[in-house]
Amino acid sequence: MTDRTDRTGATKATGRIDTVRLGQDGPEIGVQGFGAMGISEFYGATDEAAARDTLDAALEAGVTLIDTADIYGNGANEEFLAPFVAARRDEITLATKFAIERRPDEPSYRGINNDPAYIRKAAEASLRRLGVETIDLYYMHRRDPSVPFEESVGAMAELVKEGKVRYLGLSEVTGPELREAHAVHPIAALQSEWSLFSRDVERSAVAAAAELGVTFVPYSPLGRGFLTGAFADASRDLADGDFRVHQPRFTGENARRNAALLEPVRAIAAAHGATPAQIALAWVQQRSAVHGLTVVPIPGTRKRARLEENAAATRITLTDAELAALEPIAAQVAGDRYPDMRFTSLAREV
Ligand SMILES: NC(=O)c1ccc[n+]([C@@H]2O[C@H](COP(=O)([O-])OP(=O)(O)OC[C@H]3O[C@@H](n4cnc5c(N)ncnc54)[C@H](OP(=O)(O)O)[C@@H]3O)[C@@H](O)[C@H]2O)c1
Numbered sequence: 001m002t003d004r005t006d007r008t009g010a011t012k013a014t015g016r017i018d019t020v021r022l023g024q025d026g027p028e029i030g031v032q033g034f035g036a037m038g039i040s041e042f043y044g045a046t047d048e049a050a051a052r053d054t055l056d057a058a059l060e061a062g063v064t065l066i067d068t069a070d071i072y073g074n075g076a077n078e079e080f081l082a083p084f085v086a087a088r089r090d091e092i093t094l095a096t097k098f099a100i101e102r103r104p105d106e107p108s109y110r111g112i113n114n115d116p117a118y119i120r121k122a123a124e125a126s127l128r129r130l131g132v133e134t135i136d137l138y139y140m141h142r143r144d145p146s147v148p149f150e151e152s153v154g155a156m157a158e159l160v161k162e163g164k165v166r167y168l169g170l171s172e173v174t175g176p177e178l179r180e181a182h183a184v185h186p187i188a189a190l191q192s193e194w195s196l197f198s199r200d201v202e203r204s205a206v207a208a209a210a211e212l213g214v215t216f217v218p219y220s221p222l223g224r225g226f227l228t229g230a231f232a233d234a235s236r237d238l239a240d241g242d243f244r245v246h247q248p249r250f251t252g253e254n255a256r257r258n259a260a261l262l263e264p265v266r267a268i269a270a271a272h273g274a275t276p277a278q279i280a281l282a283w284v285q286q287r288s289a290v291h292g293l294t295v296v297p298i299p300g301t302r303k304r305a306r307l308e309e310n311a312a313a314t315r316i317t318l319t320d321a322e323l324a325a326l327e328p329i330a331a332q333v334a335g336d337r338y339p340d341m342r343f344t345s346l347a348r349e350v
Contacts, residue, residue: 016061018314022188033296036055038302039080040073044241082129085131096139097169135166139170143172168185172344195223195283197329197333199330206291206293215296216295217298254334268326272316278316285314
């Protein structure tokens, strides 16, 4: 998709999106990727046929980086992807993650495990569930600061040597941590939350990624759907089991204040003949030019029409005046991005 149509037709996808290189020497991937998490957990019930059709739509649009993790649906998300991956292996850059442990008897329990023996076991289990011989991009989902990177990234590097993994990634690490890990083994991608509502990665991680040639993969670039206007208050608009009901910024007075922050997003969308979702994605995509690094956001959806809409956002360029109008939003957001912020990089920013 090389024509950068600016003001019209932004909601229609035409052809394939542009490509960029993953890390310094990785494969060419679509400049927007696909987050598969919501297919199996967190955001309510899924129509399986529609989700499979959405995966096909991703490849049709040139969205080739497919993102999952062992924790999504407790392995179910990787298993769901397996037939798709088997049918289209050569077209996909497949990313998965390890490090977050659950307990069958305690559904809300989350533990972080960076132990080398655990990493090997987790990788082998992911390979089995995905039905592949190699994971293209293997992420440490969360860092346990008590395990040195020499041990954890060292164990990941062993998997590269053995051909089980091609490239390494980290999620929710600070800039200094990224530099430290990169010195153990080159890191191709950093995946952390980055959106109009969540900009704490700009404290140190973004500059480190730019300096090291690490691709930045913004997760939840649509603010888990909130930035699209699809819901305004999670406790009122979403089902009880939905993860977003527990996120401080999406309920009650915080949600009411945060919904009001979307006014400039809506106005800019109207000017482009686009949707608020597309403006949110265009903003995060344009961080690439602002900060001088490769940016590949991974919006998640279970609907073909939304996939096409999201991919078409790669053609929108926001003006300096529009970027300036969006600039103050993040600082005004009420409420944290997680109920428990201990496991985020922000908790370790000094
Ligand atoms: N590394 C980490 O710790 C971490 C954490 C969270 C997520 N992730 C990854 O990042 C991916 C994306 O993040 P996310 O799924 O949390 O959030 P997101 O992409 O910001 O938003 C997804 C939500 O927005 C809705 N949506 C998508 N496109 C839309 C559109 N055009 N209009 C209206 N609504 C739209 C989706 O609903 P429908 O599905 O119904 O369309 C879904 O509820 C995940 O799938 C996962 O792979 C990683």
